[in-house]
Each structure stands twice: as structure tokens, then as C-alpha cells.
Amino acid sequence: MIWGYFLKVVIADCATIFVDTVYNLENGFDGWFLIVGTILFGIQLYCDFGGCTTIAMGAAKMLGIDLIDNFQAPYLSRSNAEFWRRWHISLSTWFRDYLYIPLGGNRKGKGRKYCNVLITFAVSGLWHGAQWNFVFWGLLNGLYQVIGDWLRPVRRALLRVTELDTDTLGHKGAQVFCTWLCVNLAWVFFRADRLMDSFAILRSIFTASNIYILFDGSLFGCGLDEPNFLLLLVYIAILFVADLCKYKGINIRQGIARQSWLCQVLVVAGSVLAILLLGVYGPGFEASDFIYSQF
Numbered sequence: 001m002i003w004g005y006f007l008k009v010v011i012a013d014c015a016t017i018f019v020d021t022v023y024n025l026e027n028g029f030d031g032w033f034l035i036v037g038t039i040l041f042g043i044q045l046y047c048d049f050g051g052c053t054t055i056a057m058g059a060a061k062m063l064g065i066d067l068i069d070n071f072q073a074p075y076l077s078r079s080n081a082e083f084w085r086r087w088h089i090s091l092s093t094w095f096r097d098y099l100y101i102p103l104g105g106n107r108k109g110k111g112r113k114y115c116n117v118l119i120t121f122a123v124s125g126l127w128h129g130a131q132w133n134f135v136f137w138g139l140l141n142g143l144y145q146v147i148g149d150w151l152r153p154v155r156r157a158l159l160r161v162t163e164l165d166t167d168t169l170g171h172k173g174a175q176v177f178c179t180w181l182c183v184n185l186a187w188v189f190f191r192a193d194r195l196m197d198s199f200a201i202l203r204s205i206f207t208a209s210n211i212y213i214l215f216d217g218s219l220f221g222c223g224l225d226e227p228n229f230l231l232l233l234v235y236i237a238i239l240f241v242a243d244l245c246k247y248k249g250i251n252i253r254q255g256i257a258r259q260s261w262l263c264q265v266l267v268v269a270g271s272v273l274a275i276l277l278l279g280v281y282g283p284g285f286e287a288s289d290f291i292y293s294q295f
Contacts, residue, residue, distance in 0.1 A: 057069065
């Protein structure tokens with residue numbers, strides 16, 4: 001539960017301030033402001049959803065009930081298909097079992113399979129909200145999977161010709177980066193208020209020319225001052241390390257549980273204190289509900 005509160009109150013709510021500022025098109029932010037805002041929205045969404053389900057897991061465990069871990073380091077996925085096996089697992093599994101498979105799944109040829117994938121993702125978008133931007137977000141993610149499956153023979157042929165070693169860190173890192181890039185581009189449609197706003201934001205992103213704002217301190221005027229923005233980067237680094245451990249099968253919580261009672265008490269007390277000190281509170285801050293409460 002402490003880890004869930006850290007994800008929500010410390011990381012997600014801090015990123016929310018920046019994201020809400022730059023994604024309000026009336027404020028006039030463009031280019032690299034929107035690029036950074038989109039990246040931080042991906043972090044905000046992950047930590048908000050992940051924090052919600054992690055708190056639920058902890059509360060259930062206190063009652064002797066084991067719930068599934070809904071997020072398995074999704075941003076370390078090497079393909080879009082793998083991403084959706086690691087992101088919001090309970091919902092993705094539900095759509096697979098009760099929509100994709102009843103539609104015929106992959107049992108009736110490639111064309112029918114691709115159609116079923118697109119229908120499933122379009123419905124998953126519509127499930128999040130009766131707006132065209134959600135439907136487009138779902139279709140785009142479905143299209144990623146269709147293109148990825150369609151190009152698989154081509155990729156394999158290129159690997160045979162070039163004799164590239166797919167087990168190298170560089171190759172895996174490139175796959176993770178490309179997947180992360182595609183997922184974040186799709187998040188634009190999830191975050192924007194309207195479909196036309198999504199296209200306007202993407203146009204601004206792809207024509208960005210103000211990269212200097214990354215170095216001249218302009219980012220510190222988007223709701224977060226310099227100390228808090230830099231702290232947010234530290235929080236994200238902690239999240240990356242924790243996800244890397246999860247990806248490698250290292251259970252940090254079990255490792256802490258094997259330590260002495262004094263060590264466990266110090267870790268818990270220190271973690272609670274850190275959340276109280278670093279969480280987004282205070283005058284002028286509007287409490288942020290869990291994003292998932294609106295769906």
C-alpha cells in the first residue's frame with residue numbers, strides 16, 4: 001500500500017500539475033513543451049492506475065485475499081503486443097476472453113484476426129469514454145498490433161540477412177524505445193479533450209523547433225518550479241529501478257520481509273515519512289482523484 005501511495009501521491013499527482021498546464025491549449029504551450037508533457041502524462045497515467053491497483057492489492061492482502069498484479073513493468077515491453085500483456089492485465093484479459101475470442105480470435109485466418117483485433121481495441125477505447133478520441137486511441141493501438149504481426153516475416157528475413165544478434169542490450173533497448181515511443185504517441189488521443197485537439201497537439205509535436213526550452217529553464221514555469229521538477233525526475237528514476245527489478249523477477253517487498261523486524265520498521269517508517277514530505281499537498285493544490293474513477 002505504501003508503494004501504491006508513492007506512485008499516486010508523489011509521482012502521479014506531481015506530474016499532473018505539469019501535464020494539466022501544458023495540455024491546456026489556451027495557455028499557448030507548443031512543441032517541446034507538449035513532448036515533455038506527453039512523456040510525463042505516460043508516467044502520470046501509469047502511476048495513477050498502478051497506484052490505485054497496488055493500494056487495492058495491499059488492502060486485500062491485509063484481509064487475506066491475493067489479487068493479481070495489474071501492471072508488470074509495461075514500459076519495458078519490446079513490442080506493442082507485449083505492452084498490452086503487461087498493462088492493466090485484468091481489463092486486457094477480460095477483453096480477450098469475452099470479446100476477442102468469441103469474435104473468432106485468430107482461428108479464422110489472418111484477415112479475420114486483424115479485424116477482430118481492431119474491433120476489440122476500438123471497443124476498449126469506447127469503454128473508456130463515448131468520445132471519438134478514445135475510439136481513435138483504441139484503433140491506433142490495434143493498428144500497431146496488426147502492423148507488427150504483418151511485418152513479422154519481414155523483420156525475421158532482415159535479421160537473417162543482416163545476422164543481427166537480437167539478444168544484445170542495444171537491440172533490446174531499441175525495441176523498448178520504439179514501443180515506448182508508439183505508446184506515448186497514442187496517449188495524446190487519450191489525454192486530449194477532443195479528437196481535433198489531439199491532431200493539433202501531434203502537429204505541434206512533429207513540427208517542434210523549440211528544443212532550447214529543455215536547457216534554458218522554461219520547463220520550470222509550467223506549474224512546477226525547478227526543485228520540484230528535478231525531484232520528479234528522481235521519482236521517475238526510482239520507478240524505473242523498481243520496474244527493472246520487477247522485469248528481472250526480483251521481488252523487493254519479499255527481500256525487505258526477509259530482513260530483521262527493526263529493518264522492516266525503519267523501511268516502513270522512512271517510506272511513510274517520505275510520502276508525507278514529498279507528496280503533493282498544501283494550500284492551492286486541488287486534490288486529484290484517481291483517473292480511473294471517471295471510467
